[in-house]
Amino acid sequence: MAKINLTVNDKNYTVDVDPKTPLLWVLRDNLGLTGTKYSCGKALCGACTVHLDGKAVRSCTFPVSAVGSASITTIEGLSSDLKHPLQKAWIQEEVSQCGYCQPGQIMTAAALLANKPNPSDEDIDETMSSVLCRCGTYQRIRRAIHVAAEGGVR
Amino acid sequence: MSSTTAINRRDFLKLSTSAGIGLVLGFCLPTKKLYGIDSPEAVESFAPNVWLAIDRSGTVTITFSRCEMGQKIWTSLPMIVAEELEADWSKVRIKQGDFNRAAYGSQTTGGSASVRTSYNRLRRAGAVAREMLISAAAQTWKVPVNRCRAENGTVINLDTKQKLKYGELTELAAQQPIPDEVPLKDPKDFKIIGQSLKSLNADLRVNGKAVFGLDFKLPGLLTAVIARCPVIGGKVANFDDSITKTIPGVRHVVEVTNGVAVVADDTWTAIKGRKALKITWDEGPNANLSSEIISETLKNAVEKPGTVLRDDGNVEKAEKESRKKITADFEVPYLDHAPMEPMNCTAYVHENTCEIWAPTQRPSRAHRIGTQVTGLDAKNVIVHILPMGGAFGRRLQYDYVRDAVEVSNLIKAPVKVLRTRDEDIQHGTYRPATYHRVSGSLDKNGYPLSWNHRVSGPGPYPGLITGGADTLAYDIPNIHVDYVMSDISIPTGAWRSVANTQNAFVNECFIDELAVAAGKDPYLYRRKLLEIYPRMVKVLDLVAEKAHWGNQPKGHFQGIAIHPSFHSRAAIVVELNTDKRGGLNIHKVVCAIDCGLAINPDGVKAQLEGGIILALTAALYGAITLKNGRVQQSNFHNYKLLTMRETPLLETYIVDIDEPPTGVGEPPVPPTPPALANAIFAATGKRIRTLPVDIKKLRRYR
Numbered sequence: 001m002a003k004i005n006l007t008v009n010d011k012n013y014t015v016d017v018d019p020k021t022p023l024l025w026v027l028r029d030n031l032g033l034t035g036t037k038y039s040c041g042k043a044l045c046g047a048c049t050v051h052l053d054g055k056a057v058r059s060c061t062f063p064v065s066a067v068g069s070a071s072i073t074t075i076e077g078l079s080s081d082l083k084h085p086l087q088k089a090w091i092q093e094e095v096s097q098c099g100y101c102q103p104g105q106i107m108t109a110a111a112l113l114a115n116k117p118n119p120s121d122e123d124i125d126e127t128m129s130s131v132l133c134r135c136g137t138y139q140r141i142r143r144a145i146h147v148a149a150e151g152g153v154r
Numbered sequence: 155m156s157s158t159t160a161i162n163r164r165d166f167l168k169l170s171t172s173a174g175i176g177l178v179l180g181f182c183l184p185t186k187k188l189y190g191i192d193s194p195e196a197v198e199s200f201a202p203n204v205w206l207a208i209d210r211s212g213t214v215t216i217t218f219s220r221c222e223m224g225q226k227i228w229t230s231l232p233m234i235v236a237e238e239l240e241a242d243w244s245k246v247r248i249k250q251g252d253f254n255r256a257a258y259g260s261q262t263t264g265g266s267a268s269v270r271t272s273y274n275r276l277r278r279a280g281a282v283a284r285e286m287l288i289s290a291a292a293q294t295w296k297v298p299v300n301r302c303r304a305e306n307g308t309v310i311n312l313d314t315k316q317k318l319k320y321g322e323l324t325e326l327a328a329q330q331p332i333p334d335e336v337p338l339k340d341p342k343d344f345k346i347i348g349q350s351l352k353s354l355n356a357d358l359r360v361n362g363k364a365v366f367g368l369d370f371k372l373p374g375l376l377t378a379v380i381a382r383c384p385v386i387g388g389k390v391a392n393f394d395d396s397i398t399k400t401i402p403g404v405r406h407v408v409e410v411t412n413g414v415a416v417v418a419d420d421t422w423t424a425i426k427g428r429k430a431l432k433i434t435w436d437e438g439p440n441a442n443l444s445s446e447i448i449s450e451t452l453k454n455a456v457e458k459p460g461t462v463l464r465d466d467g468n469v470e471k472a473e474k475e476s477r478k479k480i481t482a483d484f485e486v487p488y489l490d491h492a493p494m495e496p497m498n499c500t501a502y503v504h505e506n507t508c509e510i511w512a513p514t515q516r517p518s519r520a521h522r523i524g525t526q527v528t529g530l531d532a533k534n535v536i537v538h539i540l541p542m543g544g545a546f547g548r549r550l551q552y553d554y555v556r557d558a559v560e561v562s563n564l565i566k567a568p569v570k571v572l573r574t575r576d577e578d579i580q581h582g583t584y585r586p587a588t589y590h591r592v593s594g595s596l597d598k599n600g601y602p603l604s605w606n607h608r609v610s611g612p613g614p615y616p617g618l619i620t621g622g623a624d625t626l627a628y629d630i631p632n633i634h635v636d637y638v639m640s641d642i643s644i645p646t647g648a649w650r651s652v653a654n655t656q657n658a659f660v661n662e663c664f665i666d667e668l669a670v671a672a673g674k675d676p677y678l679y680r681r682k683l684l685e686i687y688p689r690m691v692k693v694l695d696l697v698a699e700k701a702h703w704g705n706q707p708k709g710h711f712q713g714i715a716i717h718p719s720f721h722s723r724a725a726i727v728v729e730l731n732t733d734k735r736g737g738l739n740i741h742k743v744v745c746a747i748d749c750g751l752a753i754n755p756d757g758v759k760a761q762l763e764g765g766i767i768l769a770l771t772a773a774l775y776g777a778i779t780l781k782n783g784r785v786q787q788s789n790f791h792n793y794k795l796l797t798m799r800e801t802p803l804l805e806t807y808i809v810d811i812d813e814p815p816t817g818v819g820e821p822p823v824p825p826t827p828p829a830l831a832n833a834i835f836a837a838t839g840k841r842i843r844t845l846p847v848d849i850k851k852l853r854r855y856r
Binding site: 001017018021022025028029030032033034035036037038039040041042043045047074075076078079082084086087090091092094095096097098099100101102103106124125126128129130131132134135136137138139140141142 | 481760795
């Protein structure tokens with residue numbers, strides 16, 4: 001066990017955990033931030049995606065000890081009031097079905113838009129094809145990313 | 155035209171409003187039999203199973219007993235109530251009811267049934283509340299009720315144009331008698347039904363605040379994972395937990411029906427503890443079972459006659475008389491549901507109570523497991539229903555509920571038992587593998603004279619292998635359908651659209667073979683054989699028109715299929731194109747559905763899109779295989795899901811028809827794989843008779 005300092009959604013925490021614990025479980029079990037989802041545990045599906053200093057990272061295989069001084073953002077910290085363009089676009093385009101994978105989809109898309117404010121279909125496919133959705137919302141995800149990029153939410 | 159409907163007062167229950175809570179009405183939705191394989195809940199109940207409350211602020215809260223798993227019934231069902239209630243949609247809220255047989259009757263969510271079976275009752279419920287509010291307003295104004303009209307959460311006095319908000323009327327409304335009959339609106343006056351409204355609670359799905367089963371917390375909640383015998387049906391012989399127990403944070407190690415549970419303060423510790431267990435397994439009767447053995451068993455079984463499902467005319471005679479007879483065998487594998495949220499359940503058995511928090515489609519089963527495991531009276535077992543991160547039929551089962559209740563019963567502490575992805579895939583309740591032999595003979599005009607289909611699959615539930623085989627819609631004078639069940643002890647269950655998945659593949663691929671053998675166009679051939687069902691023809695025509703059937707661009711190839719299920723009719727055209735390297739891509743999938751009245755058209759389209767993708771995933775990748783009794787797939791690298799890049803263009807169309815609503819969630823699934831197979835035939839001349847599709851030329855992305 002080791003004491004580890006974390007900055008999550010601009011708040012500071014100290015946790016006492018096995019340093020090999022994946023960041024996912026620290027967020028969920030120690031900090032109660034359950035918006036970040038467990039699904040595959042092997043970085044295969046992207047449901048657990050969070051940002052480390054703005055970069056998309058799969059928290060289910062990312063040891064908490066490797067976070068270092070990076071600032072962590074989870075879906076709960078993306079915006080305090082659903083103001084992020086992607087959240088607005090997701091609601092407008094009725095993307096979510098069960099909704100379980102959507103935090104990972106949105107966090108992955110947010111990192112994409114931060115890098116490429118106007119992504120092409122190919123850019124979106126490239127980045128988003130590694131985030132799985134069993135309900136089959138892909139077509140709407142792609143559309144919502146374009147809507148957010150174009151500032152098109154009514 | 156508006157109509158009047160008589161009210162059976164036994165269907166309604168009015169709560170007293172002395173506490174000033176406003177108008178609260180309970181009403182009853184019918185219960186049903188699921189797939190013909192389970193009946194304990196199929197008793198018509200007159201206990202109310204939906205509650206409608208209007209408080210003094212005018213907020214309408216509808217408490218539903220059915221469960222949300224992504225099918226958006228938490229929006230479409232309230233829309234139906236709100237329409238007749240003349241509610242202000244912005245003030246409609248939805249609440250999940252706990253399991254309560256007395257209050258709700260059946261709460262099972264499945265069979266694409268929620269809207270279909272609730273439509274009329276929900277309308278009546280809304281209308282009853284509306285009439286009581288109108289009566290209250292009429293009494294207030296001392297005018298006849300026919301001088302009042304309800305609109306957008308208010309009652310209007312037609313003479314004075316005065317308005318009273320519902321919130322102002324609830325106390326007096328609650329004192330009105332439940333009316334004997336209520337007028338229902340003319341569908342042409344619908345303002346809410348038929349609109350594509352945004353989902354209620356959509357916010358929670360984009361800000362991380364939705365609490366799925368896996369997210370549920372309780373004070374002092376422990377977390378457990380279970381080490382399960384890798385061989386399906388195997389048991390623990392003995393185990394050594396000495397290392398596990400030295401891990402800080404591990405609280406208990408207990409043996410349960412499904413294996414050895416490691417209970418810890420948190421998930422990661424439980425997973426580490428499980429890894430440190432040393433277990434000797436009794437691998438049981440399946441130790442040598444493999445997919446090859448299963449396949450051989452199912453194939454051999456079609457040689458002998460089975461239980462007859464349908465016998466029209468005389469197939470034997472027709473086959474003798476026909477000049478042309480074709481026979482083909484088809485085979486499809488086991489499939490797992492693999493919802494993104496793995497199976498999990500939380501339970502707390504303490505003193506004389508067992509509380510269960512389950513993401514479940516069938517809370518009654520969770521309740522029954524609670525009583526069976528604990529021996530407690532039914533009234534002391536409480537089941538809370540949590541939203542599901544996907545289900546697709548998997549959460550009709552209760553194996554994962556048993557895990558939690560057994561562990562909590564042994565340790566008498568609140569515990570969440572979750573499955574890691576490998577366990578979830580390797581210990582599923584699978585869509586059964588099936589083997590089919592089908593033969594058809596043609597008359598002198600090339601149309602089928604006979605159809606003979608034998609389904610072979612694992613038992614013990616015929617409903618999981620036969621659905622959709624005997625209901626073949628084509629107008630063929632001689633039809634024989636039978637089935638054979640083999641004793642293969644792999645757990646099986648309903649998978650989105652159940653046995654329609656296997657049998658629509660067979661029906662729709664084989665009718666295509668007959669059309670080609672007759673030298674006829676596959677669309678027109680089907681159309682001719684469906685003339686007796688105008689609604690089928692309409693769906694077929696719509697999909698052909700929208701897909702530009704037969705007029706596709708050069709280098710594009712189309713396949714068509716249609717299948718009725720869950721009281722709806724869905725048709726699919728898959729269009730392939732060729733790339734520069736000569737590979738085939740799935741370019742586009744066009745879907746048409748007749749689901750009667752579409753309550754929330756965009757919600758219907760979302761289900762069609764999702765159903766097509768689930769079905770394409772199965773057709774391209776889906777296979778659970780066994781070796782030495784062990785499921786060989788373990789995660790999304792070898793049980794693949796379709797990705798965004800692989801998703802073709804999806805176009806969905808809803809037949810505009812004035813009929814009551816029917817199923818939506820499942821009907822798009824069955825016709826998709828055969829439409830794909832038929833398109834591959836059109837492009838390559840190769841018939842696909844086994845799934846998943848094994849054809850190297852087919853590139854799986856646009």
